[in-house]
Amino acid sequence: MSNSTVSRRHFLKIVGVATGGLCISIALPGNVLAEKGIIEDSSTELNAFIHLDENGDTTIYCGRCEMGQGISTALPSAVADEMEADWQRVTVKQGDADEKFGPQATGGSASIRKMYLPMRKAGATAKLMLIAAAAKVWKTSPDNCYAQSHFVINKLNQQKLGFGELASIAKNMPIPDTVTLKKKSEFNYIGKELARHDQNEVVVGKRTYGVDTKMPGLKYAAMIHCPVLGGSIKSVDKTLALKMKGVTDVIEIPRFDVPFGSIGGVAVVADNTWTAQQAVEKLKVEWDLGENVVYNTKEYKQQLVANVEKPATLAKERGNVHRALKKSKHKHKATYTGGHLSHSPMEPNASVVWVQKDSCEVWASTQSPVDIQKVLGQYLKREPTDIVVHVAMAGGAFGRKFKCDYVHEAAVISEKTGVPIQLIWSREEDMRTGYYHSINAQHIEASMDEQGNVTGWLHRAAFPSIPSLFDPSLVRAPKGALSAISNHLFGVQSIRVESGDAKAHTRIGWYRAVNAIFYGFAFSTFADELAYKAGKDPLTFVNQLFDNNNKKKQKKDIKRIKAVLALVAEKSNWHNRENLPEGQGIGLAVHYSFKSFVAMAVHVEVKNDDIKVLNVDCAIDCGQILNIDGATAQMEGAVVMGMSLALTTEITFRDGAVVNSNFHDYPVMRIADMPNVRVHITDSDKSPTGLGEPGVAPFAPALSNAVFAASGKRYRDLPFKPMAV
DSSP: OSOOOOOOOGGGEEEEEEOOOOEEEEEOOHHHHHTSSSSOOOOOEEEEEEEEOOOEEEEEESOOOOOOOOOHHHHHHHHHHHOOOOGEEEEEEEESSSSGOOOOOOOOTEEEEEEEEHHHHHHHHHHHHHHHHHHHHHHHHHHGGGEEEEEETTTTOOOEHHHHHHHHHHSSSSSOOOOOOGGGGGGGGBBBOOOOTHHHHHHOOOOOBGOOOTTTTOEEEEEOHHHHHHHHEEEEEEEHHHHHEEEEEEEEEEEOOSSSSOOOEEEEESSHHHHHHHHTTTTTEEEEOOGGGGHHHHHHHHHHHHHSSSSEEEEEEOOOOHHHHHHHHHEEEEEEEEEEEEOOOSSOOOEEEETTTTEEEEEEEEHHHHHHHHHHHHHHOOOGGGGGEEEBSSHHHHHOSSHHHHEEEHHHHHHHHHSSSEEOOOOOHHHSSSOOOOOOEEEEEEEEEETEEEEEEEEEEEEEOGGGGTTOOOOOOOOOGGHHHTSSSSOOOOOEEEEBBBBSSSSSSTTTTHHHHHHHHOOOOHHHHHHHHHHHHHHHHHHHHHHHHOGGGGGHHHHHHHHHHHHHHHHHTTGGGSSSOTTTTEEEEEEEETTEEEEEEEEOOOOOEEEEEEEEEEEESSSOOSSSHHHHHHHHHHHHHHHHHHHHHOBBTTTTEEEEOOOSSSSSGGGGGGOEEEEEEOOOOOOOOOOOTTTTHHHHHHHHHHHHHHSOOOOOEESOOOOOO
């Protein structure tokens, strides 16, 4: 962690002046989307910016998008730590869409993992330039100076110069060839509890979200889309809508057949959002529903089950599973399923777009401003860099605001009306015509020897995959989407992974934790089932599965995953669970995803099939934590989301259309149901890994295992208690 060096060629020598201050940028390597396989690798560099005014005020820009996960506090605080800046003198600003920030797409729990060291180097570079400036003033060696709390101090006589006093000199100092990063023991902010920089604004309602953007001449729009994916407009009767006071226009928006473009629909433009949304209800639209009108999730899930309970397409194999299953007397099999999920962030899709003859300006809650530039550039036939995108704070996203159909639609309306347009999707429109986490089925068969060691593992999975967004002809998940199965840390010598057919009938999109949700559910629930069949303690049995892994490259990972499992067992009082009252139980689960290790222990009480979650212990190892407060909040939020999807939330399609419409029939967890959550963070010197998503996957299996321990009832379908809609 210390003595990290970076050569001069890795720094962009863009040193400018703003009101006499120091403004530096530093080149940062890496491309999150390329790593995730979403786009091809790119040579585009990332840049971080620090601006220091002559009065000492410091602005640190965050190039990644803030959507409640705390990234705009965590990353700038790493810069401030290495810079020796006083956090009270720092203002954080969100970076707008600009290639100087590189790919700003925020997802995959990759922001800190990719930006941690580069941002620290940016701060360390600024510190050395300020020290060099002070040494020049004092006519001494930089070795005789050090920085502390927004000052440079002379070791020889304890003289001080404030950062602001040095800014105009520092701007002309050479960029250092190398930087030495702090040791962990020297951190001021990294690894500590740090309040979010915008906490007060959020509490008093002053934080500006996408829905808050206003400007002179603004008109407001609401949308209605075809309820079935692939459908189109046959006719529109606008009469009643146009008669409403305040309605100025009704506009048909054709499908724009590019990734993240609009699926097509009808927009109403009015003097305010309420009027626009009421007028949409007055439209009489006749739709051509298209081929996906056949989609019914109840029957589709049954078909997925049939597809995984018979031989499917080979994706990966090692050893000989069929021989292991045939020779063993001890076998077990189970099928696990899950329904579609809606992102349903508290702030629905919202953007303001003003298309003019020679310009296009956007204000949007987004996870990917660069995709907005790309899509609008294609639509308007302009260079993407000509599209100005201001990134607003997003009131939740979970993957939905990676897609920019709602921004494209606002651009279409603005282009046709000639005025700036604010488009806000209603909750119903968001829930009925959005992107969804994939419906899925998994079938596992395993063989065990006399000692309870697993000798063979056959795993079939079927789910419409995210790549179907880009290639609708896909009828099964590609091999890469199943790699998490074959790469799992369980040490089973014979394993076979197969992919079942699953054509997409709706838009499948990234959802917090993505495929780890259903893989984690199947892995940890099935392991618990095997433990009971073998007559072993589930904790001992899972550790045994990891013990059997002989891959040298995975030994360190196995040590870490077993450590979080042991930690959560200790903190949850697992070893004394026999003393729990009747009807109570504790379930364990552990999962590795996004390069992080998360274990959960869920303590429940079950009475007459009513499940009450009492306590949840979470143990995480995601390397070096930047902000303990933020990390704790991420795990607490993961429990909320995991509990919702495990117990109640499911999107149902009937005749091609979503039946759910709002939170009354898509019931997310309420505050009265919140259990006591205890978060246990391992102290690690490892580089940071993912944090936002890994906490979701272990909850559902831990809950399922807890319910079984408490009642003897095993749940294999998510959610456990779906609402009839």
